[in-house]
Amino acid sequence: MLVTVEHAAARLEGPLMFLRRTVDAGLGDAVEVHSPSGPPRLGRVAALDTKHMTIEVLESTAGLDLGRSVVRFFGEPLAFGLSGGVLGRVFNGVGEPVDGGPPIAAAQRHAVDGLPLNPVERANPRDFIETGVTAIDLLNSLVRGQKLPLFSAGGLPHDRLAVAIATHARLRDAEPGAFAIVFAGIGVPWESAEYFRASLARSGALARTALFLNLASDSSTQRLLTPRFALTAAEYLAYVEGKHVLAILTDMTNYCEALREVSSSKGEVPSRKGFPGAMYSDLATLYERAGIVHGHPGSLTQLPILTMPADDIGHPIPDLTGYITEGQIVLSRELDRRGVDPPIDVLPSLSRLMKDGVGGRFTHADHPALASQLYAAYARAVQARVLASVVGADGLAETDRRYLAFGDAFEGTLVRQEEPRTLEESMAAGWRLLRDLPRAELARLSDAQIAAHLSEA
Amino acid sequence: MNPTGRPRDESAPQRVGAEGRPVSHAEIVAVAGPVLRARASGAFALREAVEVGDHALLGEVVKLDGDEIVVQVYEDTAGLRPGVAVEGSGAPLSVPLGPGLLGRMFDGLLRPLVRGETPFVRPGMRRAAGEVFAFTPLARPGDELPAGAIFGEAAREGLPAQACLLPPTAGGTVVSIAPGGALADTAVACTLRDASGAERGVAMRHAWPVRTPRPVLARRVPDAPLITGQRVLDTLFPVARGGKAAIPGGFGTGKTVLLEALAKGCDADVIVYLGCGERGNEMAGVLAEFPELVDPRTGRALMERTVVIANTSNMPVSAREASIYSAATVAEYFRDQGLHVALMADSTSRWAEALREVSGRFGELPGEGGYPAYLASRIAEFYERAAIADTLCGRVGSVTVIGAISPPSGDFSEPVTSHTKRYVKAFWALDVQRAQARFYPAIHPLQSYAEDAAAFAPWWTSHGNSRWLELRRRFLTLLDEQARLERMARIVGKDALPARQQLALTCADVLNEAFLRQSAFSPVDRRCGPARQGAMMRVTARFLDLAQAAVEAGVAPERIPRLDAYRPLLRMGEEIGEDELERFDALEAALEREFAALVGGAPPAGA
Numbered sequence A: 001m002l003v004t005v006e007h008a009a010a011r012l013e014g015p016l017m018f019l020r021r022t023v024d025a026g027l028g029d030a031v032e033v034h035s036p037s038g039p040p041r042l043g044r045v046a047a048l049d050t051k052h053m054t055i056e057v058l059e060s061t062a063g064l065d066l067g068r069s070v071v072r073f074f075g076e077p078l079a080f081g082l083s084g085g086v087l088g089r090v091f092n093g094v095g096e097p098v099d100g101g102p103p104i105a106a107a108q109r110h111a112v113d114g115l116p117l118n119p120v121e122r123a124n125p126r127d128f129i130e131t132g133v134t135a136i137d138l139l140n141s142l143v144r145g146q147k148l149p150l151f152s153a154g155g156l157p158h159d160r161l162a163v164a165i166a167t168h169a170r171l172r173d174a175e176p177g178a179f180a181i182v183f184a185g186i187g188v189p190w191e192s193a194e195y196f197r198a199s200l201a202r203s204g205a206l207a208r209t210a211l212f213l214n215l216a217s218d219s220s221t222q223r224l225l226t227p228r229f230a231l232t233a234a235e236y237l238a239y240v241e242g243k244h245v246l247a248i249l250t251d252m253t254n255y256c257e258a259l260r261e262v263s264s265s266k267g268e269v270p271s272r273k274g275f276p277g278a279m280y281s282d283l284a285t286l287y288e289r290a291g292i293v294h295g296h297p298g299s300l301t302q303l304p305i306l307t308m309p310a311d312d313i314g315h316p317i318p319d320l321t322g323y324i325t326e327g328q329i330v331l332s333r334e335l336d337r338r339g340v341d342p343p344i345d346v347l348p349s350l351s352r353l354m355k356d357g358v359g360g361r362f363t364h365a366d367h368p369a370l371a372s373q374l375y376a377a378y379a380r381a382v383q384a385r386v387l388a389s390v391v392g393a394d395g396l397a398e399t400d401r402r403y404l405a406f407g408d409a410f411e412g413t414l415v416r417q418e419e420p421r422t423l424e425e426s427m428a429a430g431w432r433l434l435r436d437l438p439r440a441e442l443a444r445l446s447d448a449q450i451a452a453h454l455s456e457a
Numbered sequence B: 001m002n003p004t005g006r007p008r009d010e011s012a013p014q015r016v017g018a019e020g021r022p023v024s025h026a027e028i029v030a031v032a033g034p035v036l037r038a039r040a041s042g043a044f045a046l047r048e049a050v051e052v053g054d055h056a057l058l059g060e061v062v063k064l065d066g067d068e069i070v071v072q073v074y075e076d077t078a079g080l081r082p083g084v085a086v087e088g089s090g091a092p093l094s095v096p097l098g099p100g101l102l103g104r105m106f107d108g109l110l111r112p113l114v115r116g117e118t119p120f121v122r123p124g125m126r127r128a129a130g131e132v133f134a135f136t137p138l139a140r141p142g143d144e145l146p147a148g149a150i151f152g153e154a155a156r157e158g159l160p161a162q163a164c165l166l167p168p169t170a171g172g173t174v175v176s177i178a179p180g181g182a183l184a185d186t187a188v189a190c191t192l193r194d195a196s197g198a199e200r201g202v203a204m205r206h207a208w209p210v211r212t213p214r215p216v217l218a219r220r221v222p223d224a225p226l227i228t229g230q231r232v233l234d235t236l237f238p239v240a241r242g243g244k245a246a247i248p249g250g251f252g253t254g255k256t257v258l259l260e261a262l263a264k265g266c267d268a269d270v271i272v273y274l275g276c277g278e279r280g281n282e283m284a285g286v287l288a289e290f291p292e293l294v295d296p297r298t299g300r301a302l303m304e305r306t307v308v309i310a311n312t313s314n315m316p317v318s319a320r321e322a323s324i325y326s327a328a329t330v331a332e333y334f335r336d337q338g339l340h341v342a343l344m345a346d347s348t349s350r351w352a353e354a355l356r357e358v359s360g361r362f363g364e365l366p367g368e369g370g371y372p373a374y375l376a377s378r379i380a381e382f383y384e385r386a387a388i389a390d391t392l393c394g395r396v397g398s399v400t401v402i403g404a405i406s407p408p409s410g411d412f413s414e415p416v417t418s419h420t421k422r423y424v425k426a427f428w429a430l431d432v433q434r435a436q437a438r439f440y441p442a443i444h445p446l447q448s449y450a451e452d453a454a455a456f457a458p459w460w461t462s463h464g465n466s467r468w469l470e471l472r473r474r475f476l477t478l479l480d481e482q483a484r485l486e487r488m489a490r491i492v493g494k495d496a497l498p499a500r501q502q503l504a505l506t507c508a509d510v511l512n513e514a515f516l517r518q519s520a521f522s523p524v525d526r527r528c529g530p531a532r533q534g535a536m537m538r539v540t541a542r543f544l545d546l547a548q549a550a551v552e553a554g555v556a557p558e559r560i561p562r563l564d565a566y567r568p569l570l571r572m573g574e575e576i577g578e579d580e581l582e583r584f585d586a587l588e589a590a591l592e593r594e595f596a597a598l599v600g601g602a603p604p605a606g607a
C-alpha cells in the first residue's frame, strides 16, 4: 500500500510534523516526506488520533515547509529489502547503495527495528574465535554470537584493533564456514571509514563485507537508523543466508549523541547527562541483536566501538553499554603513551562468555586457570605499584617487588605484541611470566598445572 | 460479542475473575507509543486487563477520564490506529497459577515462551493452553475446605506431585471432585458450595491478580538461614528463609553469576528466576544448563524446581514493570503450598527504570534521579512480599527475595540502591576492585552486612557448628583490620609494619583466598554445604591460631607462606569435595605439624 498525501501538513516543530489525518495509517508506519528543497526524508508515524497524525521525521527537517511537503505512506514499518547481494556493496546510513552499483534485488524485506529473539530460541554461544590478540584470546576470549564492545577514547587505536580482529579472526580446527562482515560507520569521519574500507580491501575481505556509512558530515538524526539498517542486513545474512557475521558498529558514542539530540528536540525529560531515560532499552534493541539461533547455521557477533567521553568509563554511554553487552575490551591512554600496543587495559576488560568457550572442549584444559592466575597476579602487581609510588620500591616486601617486575613484564611482553599470536603462543607467553613468581603465590593453579607448565625445564 | 473476530482463548485466565460484570468494549481514539486512549461503551475499572486489536495485545487500564479510558499496552503497538477495538476483561491483570509452571520459561506476563515457527517474539502471544496432568483427589464430597486449602495433587508424567490449591477466595463444602486420572488443569476438578449456597467449580489452575499479595494466615519471624552454598554469604552475611537481600554492583561485578549460583545451590524447594531487562543469552543459558544440573537435595534435575520469567532488555519496557509482580505472585503461589521459595530478581534497577519510563509517559512529576516520588514505596512493597508464614492450607512456607541492583556508574548513593538498603536485611555489595582481580564472589566484606546474623547461631549449633557466631565475628574483625593496615602500609611501607601487623595481613590473605573465594564455575567448589563450610571455617581458624602463636614465639611472618601446607590451605575449596571431609582433618594435622616444626626452631628446608 502506497498512499501519497499533499497539503495535509499543519505544523512543523523540531523533528515532528503534524498532519491532518486523511489516510488510515497505523502507528509506526514508515513515510517519506518529499519536498522540493532536497531529497526525500524518511519518517514514521509517531502518534495518531481521530483527526491528526504526528510524523517523526528521521532526518533533518531543515528546509521543509508546510505547503509543498508531500508525504508518502508505505503502509508498513520501515523495512529493508535484502539479498545476499548486499555483500561487497557500500550503502549510506539508510540502506541506499552509494557505490554507483545497481539497486539490491531484494529477496526479502525485513523491518529495520527487528523483533526480540525469543530466549528459548537462542543457542548458547561457545565457539572460540581466535583473534590473534593475546589480551583477548588468552584473557578475555571472544566467542561466536557474543557482543563485545571496545571501550576506547579519542586518539586511541581502536580502528586498527577492530580491523586486526575482523581480518584475523578464525575458528580453531573447525570449518571456516561462510564468513561475512557488516560494517556500520555511524557519524565517523571520512578518513576513518576509508581506513576500514581500504584495510578490508587489502585483506581481500571487502567482497564479503557490507558497508553502511553515515559520515560525520551526514544528517545526525539519520545516525539512529544506520545501525538498524546494518543489523537488519546482518541478521538476514546470519539467519537466512547462514553466514557467520561479524558486525562492527562504530562509533556508538555518535549514536548516543544523536539519540540525545532527537530526544531533547522532542521535549522528553532528560536523564543522566541529558541522555534520554530510555537509552538503556534503546541500546539493548541494538546490542541484543547479536546471537545464535537454534537450528540456524549462522551467527551474529557484534564488535561495537565507542569512545568514552572524557575517558570516563562511568559516563552513561559506556556504563549502559557495559550493562547490556557481554563484557568489554577497554583501551587505556596510559598504556598507549607508554607504547604498549594494543593498549588493552586488562583489569577492567572482561569477556563474560569466555567461560563457555574455553577449556578442554574448546581451547586447552588449563586455559581458564591460567587466565585466572594471570589476572590475580596482575591485580597484585598493580596494587604493588600503587604502594611503590608512595614508599618507593625499596619499601616493599620481597614478594611485592617480584610482583612489580611481573607487572612490567605482563604489559611489556604479554599485552604488547607486534605480530598476531596463536592461542598456543599466547598461553606459552603467559606460563613464562608466571615462572618468576613464588609458587606459594599461585593459588589459582593446581599442583598438576604447576608441574606441567612451570617446572624448570 | 467478539469484535476482534478471533476465537476466544477459553483458558485465558484473566477471564476467570470476571464474575458478575459484563465485559465492556472501547474503541481507540488516540495512540502514541505504548499508551492509547479509547472511547468506552461500558464500565471499565482502573487496573482492569484489556485486549487490544486483532492480535489481542495485552494491556491495563491506567486512567479513567469521562467516557475515555487510558490503556498501557504491554506489547509492541505498531500498526494500531483509531477505530481499533479494545475489549475489557472485567478483572485486574492476573496470571494463571497451577502445576504447569515448574520447569518452564515465561514472559513478563506469564505467557509461555516456547519454540515456534519463528525465532522471534511477536506481539499478541497467547496464554498457556490447558495441559493434562495426573490428578489425585485429596478431598471427598462433603468435606469442608477452607479457602486456599489443598484439594488434590497433580503430577506431570514422571515428575513429583504438586499440591493443587483452592484459590484464596474460594472455600466451602465439596460437592463433587474429579476422580484420580488424567485431567486438564483448566477443567473443573472440584465443585464447592459456599455458606450462601452458591456453587463454584475450581480447576487445578487459578488466576490471581499480580499486584495483590496473596493472603496468609499469619507471618512468622524468620529464625533460620537460607543456606546458599556460598561461604561468604552463609558465614559472613546470611539471609533468612523468608528474608530479603539485595546485590548491588556495577556492570560485570558478578550479580548474575551469583544469583545463578544461588539458584543452583540454595536449599529452597522452588526457584523463581526473574530476568528483568537483562540479556537474552543469560536466560537461554539457564534453560540450557539447569536441566543438566542435579538438585543436590533431591537428586532430580534443577530445572524441575525452577520457574524462569524473562523480560529481556529488548522486550517491551511496559511489561518489565509488571514482570516483577508476576514473579512475586508465582513465588507466593508455591509458598502457599507449604514450600520454601527463593525469588531471584535480576535486575530490580531495570524494573525501577521501567517505572520511571512509564511514569514519565503519563507526565508525572519526576523526583530524585527522574524516578517517580512513589519509587521508595514500590520498592518497599516488592520486598515486603518476602515472608515466612503459616499458609491458608495449614503448612509453613516462605518466599526469600534476592534482588540485584545495577547502579549507574556503580555508585551506591543512587535512589534505587539507597531505598532498597532501607528495606533489605542482607546487603551484598559487589566490589569492582575484587571483580577486576577476578576474586569471586566479589562481595565487599566491609560494605556488606546482614542484620539477622546473630539470630541464626542456634540453627548452626543444631547443625554441628557451635562456633559459627564466634568465628564469624573473628573473620569480620580480621577483614576490618586488614583494611586499616593496608591504609597504613600505603604510607609507611609493609616492611615497616611490626611483625604482628604483617601477620594480620597474611592471615587476611589466607581468609580471603582460602575461605571467601569460591568460583561459581569450579565443579568441586561451586556449592559448599554446611558441613564442608564448617570444616573450612575450622581449618581457617586453626591456621589463624597457629600463625599467631608462631609469631608470638618469634617466628618471622614471612616464613609462614613458605610452609608446605600453605598452598593446599589456599586451595582447599577447590581440592576437597563435599564427601571428603576427612581430608580437612589431614590438612589441619599437617598445619599443626609444620607450625610445630617452625616454632620448635628446626629451620625449614630451603630457608
Ligand SMILES: Nc1ncnc2c1ncn2[C@@H]1O[C@H](COP(=O)(O)OP(=O)(O)OP(=O)(O)O)[C@@H](O)[C@H]1O
Residues within 6 Å of the ligand: A322, A323, A324, A350, A351, A352, A353, A355, B249, B250, B251, B252, B253, B254, B255, B256, B257, B258, B261, B278, B406, B440, B441, B442, B518, B519, B520, B521
Ligand atoms: N562467583 C563467580 N565465580 C566465577 N566467576 C564469576 C563469578 N561472578 C562473576 N564471575 C565472572 O564475572 C563475569 C561477570 O559477572 P556477571 O555477568 O554476573 O556480572 P553482572 O554483575 O551481572 O553484570 P551486569 O550488571 O552487566 O549484568 C562473569 O561472566 C564471570 O566470568
Ligand SMILES: [Mg+2]
Residues within 6 Å of the ligand: B255, B256, B257, B278, B346
Ligand atoms: Mg547481570
